Amino acid sequence: MPARLFDAQALLLARREADRKQSEVGEYVGVSPARVSAWETGRAVPDPEKLPRLAAAVRRDLDELFPRKGRPDLADLRADAGYSQTATRDLTGTRTPGPVAAAENGQRRLSREYEQRLADAYGVSVDALRRAQERSFGHDVPEPGESSSAEGVSDDTAVLPATLAGKITYLLDRLPAPIPDATLAARGNGLVGAEVLTADLVRDLRTGAVANASDDVLRALAGALDTTPLMFKSGDAGVERVIAETLVLSNQVAAIAARGGAEAGLSAELLAFINKEVSKARTEAIAPRDPRA
Incomplete structure (x- = not known):
């Protein structure tokens, strides 16, 4: 940046x-x-x-x-708070600045245990810290309310992370409330009916300590995050964008429903229709294409 x-x-x-x-x-x-x-x-x-x-x-x-054009990455947040990279040892409680240095260099994402400490020290929210981290990994994520540089694409889906850890963080940031690693593991295991996830594995996948996972693990993780395994392994940016946009719409509908619907001028019938269409879009996004079509 x-x-x-x-x-x-x-x-x-x-x-x-x-x-x-x-x-x-x-x-x-x-x-x-x-x-x-x-x-x-x-x-x-x-x-x-x-x-x-x-x-x-x-x-x-x-x-x-000393103006800066562009959005800050992790190193920018640290510098703006007046900390050298070496000084972050005291913020993370580690012997070396390695965790922060690796994240700033786009090599390994911060462990969740360091996020709140660094956010407090830098004077930003955890969400702002995570957005800055994505920029350190080459994804110029816009700030809330900013227009995207990509025409015709909403802010929430303009930039999709390329790594598994980045996609997990992307999905977590769009959930209504934070979910602990242990809860994600239990939820995923319950949906697939097998013990394939542990809290430690979820943490390692989320932070980038483990970069790849088996199909069974991805299926359980996708279920826990209310998405499809294709979000993690399709390799098709278009497919991933459809899935991400569907997720955003689903969360928006859920938020409207939580406020009562009528507050936003939506009837119960309209909310039901939107939810039905969201479910349909999810099914179509993950359905295999018929080569004869």
């Missing part, structure tokens, strides 16, 4: 307008006056995590002084 734009001249002018000395700015940021001078003359560029305190030191808004 695009880093914040650093302008040495803009920093110099902002410091002078704030009537602050280089020594005062340096003390606030935690660097020497010589380092501030190097930044203002363009001989050096501040580390991204220093930009928030640097903007505050000259009494300017971060986005105004």
Whole structure:
């Protein structure tokens, strides 16, 4: 994702307008006056995590002084909160910054146990953290309410993750409420009538620690997430998009029904009809194509 734009001249002018000395700015940021001078003359560029305190030191808004075009990824959220990658060891309670580094580099997604800790430290919601994580993996997920760059496609389905872990997270984010790994495992096992899922396996699949799964596991997981195994293994972006759009519509209908339907101007008959059409769309999305058709 695009880093914040650093302008040495803009920093110099902002410091002078704030009537602050280089020594005062340096003390606030935690660097020497010589380092501030190097930044203002363009001989050096501040580390991204220093930009928030640097903007505050000259009494300017971060986005105004150091703007960024585009949506933030995990590294951007961390830097905007003023943390170096090394400092995330204390946030995750691990001996190394490995978990955060791997997620920022698009190698392995964060374990669920780290998400709330990092979200709190970064000053964002868990959902915002997950969206930023998807961007670190190459999926430019829009923020809620933003229009998608893809014409004719809703925000919820404009970008579909390519990995199994990404798809699981995508589906979890669209459920009405969070579901623990153990609950997903029990639900999936109950639907397929076999003990194929465990809480640990669900966690490993969700975080990317395990990248592939058997058909039986995918079938149980799909049932637990109210979708079809084709969402995980079709390899056809068009099929996956139909499935994802059907899921979004189903959740929207469920939300309307939970509010009573009439509140949104929908009768019980219309809600029943929509639910019937959603079920029909689900069946058609997973039905095998007749080669003679």
